[in-house]
Amino acid sequence: MATPDAVFKALADPTRREILRLLRSGPRSSGDIAAQFDSAWPTISRHLAVLRDAELVTAERNGSTILYELDTTVFQETVEHFLNWLNPGGSHGKRRS
Amino acid sequence: MATPDAVFKALADPTRREILRLLRSGPRSSGDIAAQFDSAWPTISRHLAVLRDAELVTAERNGSTILYELDTTVFQETVEHFLNWLNPGGSHGKRRS
DNA sequence: GAGCTAATAAGCTAATAAGCTAATTATTTC
DNA sequence: GAAATAATTAGCTTATTAGCTTATTAGCTC
Numbered sequence: 001m002a003t004p005d006a007v008f009k010a011l012a013d014p015t016r017r018e019i020l021r022l023l024r025s026g027p028r029s030s031g032d033i034a035a036q037f038d039s040a041w042p043t044i045s046r047h048l049a050v051l052r053d054a055e056l057v058t059a060e061r062n063g064s065t066i067l068y069e070l071d072t073t074v075f076q077e078t079v080e081h082f083l084n085w086l087n088p089g090g091s092h093g094k095r096r097s
Numbered sequence: 098m099a100t101p102d103a104v105f106k107a108l109a110d111p112t113r114r115e116i117l118r119l120l121r122s123g124p125r126s127s128g129d130i131a132a133q134f135d136s137a138w139p140t141i142s143r144h145l146a147v148l149r150d151a152e153l154v155t156a157e158r159n160g161s162t163i164l165y166e167l168d169t170t171v172f173q174e175t176v177e178h179f180l181n182w183l184n185p186g187g188s189h190g191k192r193r194s
Numbered sequence: 195g196a197g198c199t200a201a202t203a204a205g206c207t208a209a210t211a212a213g214c215t216a217a218t219t220a221t222t223t224c
Numbered sequence: 225g226a227a228a229t230a231a232t233t234a235g236c237t238t239a240t241t242a243g244c245t246t247a248t249t250a251g252c253t254c
Contacts, residue, residue, distance in 0.1 A: 004108070004111075004114065005109060005110075005111060008105050008106075008108040008109040009105075009106075009109040009211095011101070011105040011179075012102060012105040012106040012109050013102075013211095013212085014101075014102060015212095017101065017179075020183060021182065021183070024183060029230080029231090030230075030231055030232090031229095031230060031231075034231095039212090039213075039214090040213075040214060040215080041230095041231080041232095042213090042214080042215085042216095042231085042232070042233080043212075043213055043214075045231060045232055045233090046211095046212080046213090046232085046233095047212090048231095048232095049232080050211095061220090061221090063221075063222080064220085064221050064222055064229070064230060064231095065221095065229095065230060065231085066230075066231065066232095070183070072180070072183055075180075075183075076180070079176045079180075082108075082114075083169070083172075083173070083176075085118065086117060086118065086121060086167070086169055086172075110241095110242085112242090126200080126201090127200075127201060127202090128199090128200060128201075131201095136242090136243070136244090137243075137244060137245080138200090138201080138202095139201085139202070139203085139243090139244080139245085139246095140242070140243055140244075142201060142202055142203090143202085143203095143241095143242080143243090144242090145201095145202095146202080147241095158250090158251090160251075160252080161199070161200060161201095161250085161251055161252055162199095162200060162201085162251095163200075163201065163202095
């Protein structure tokens with residue numbers, strides 16, 4: 001399992017969140033993703049590595065390209081766990097002691 | 098509203114998450130919080146400032162001390178918003194419902 | 195106001211992370 | 225195997241952040 005550190009840190013960058021958003025519509029290749037941004041290709045590649053480490057995306061080679069795919073399970077588990085951890089007895093809605 | 102940047106960045110540090118955990122049991126003074134950690138007092142004070150900026154805690158002066166209190170609403174809103182944003186058609190609460 | 199305590203701000207150092215360009219590793223194609 | 229394309233890794237620079245120590249602000253007590 002990815003650590004909360006890795007997950008939250010990965011999400012703290014707007015470019016990376018934008019990459020995740022881009023992947024909502026389906027898997028895309030690294031180059032395809034990089035083409036959507038102004039940053040240089042290697043820069044996006046490194047962002048993708050951070051997202052991979054955090055297990056927010058999965059990468060799979062498909063012939064000559066590598067397809068990245070959104071995976072929200074780790075995020076959801078991290079958040080759920082963290083909410084329970086923060087507010088053990090409580091409701092999930094609003095804080096209400 | 099605190100930006101997602103601020104919220105996720107604040108949560109990316111284990112010391113800060115531990116501070117939040119500590120505040121589950123109720124409001125505490127800065128000094129009281131700092132006493133629970135090995136780090137120097139000003140260091141914890143700065144972590145608290147980061148948490149304040151992210152609106153994950155609220156600070157209220159109470160006589161000579163300042164009381165910090167956990168506030169989970171921003172976190173919950175950020176996460177909820179982000180999940181919807183990520184997974185527009187999908188379920189929000191629990192994955193697989 | 196002087197003295198005391200609680201907390202933050204300022205200033206510094208070391209480590210981490212983002213961005214670039216150039217070089218390297220895979221994979222397909224000829 | 226050489227050439228071409230896709231993607232990552234390496235190396236560098238700059239900016240941010242965590243940690244410390246010292247200095248300053250805010251409130252209380254006398």
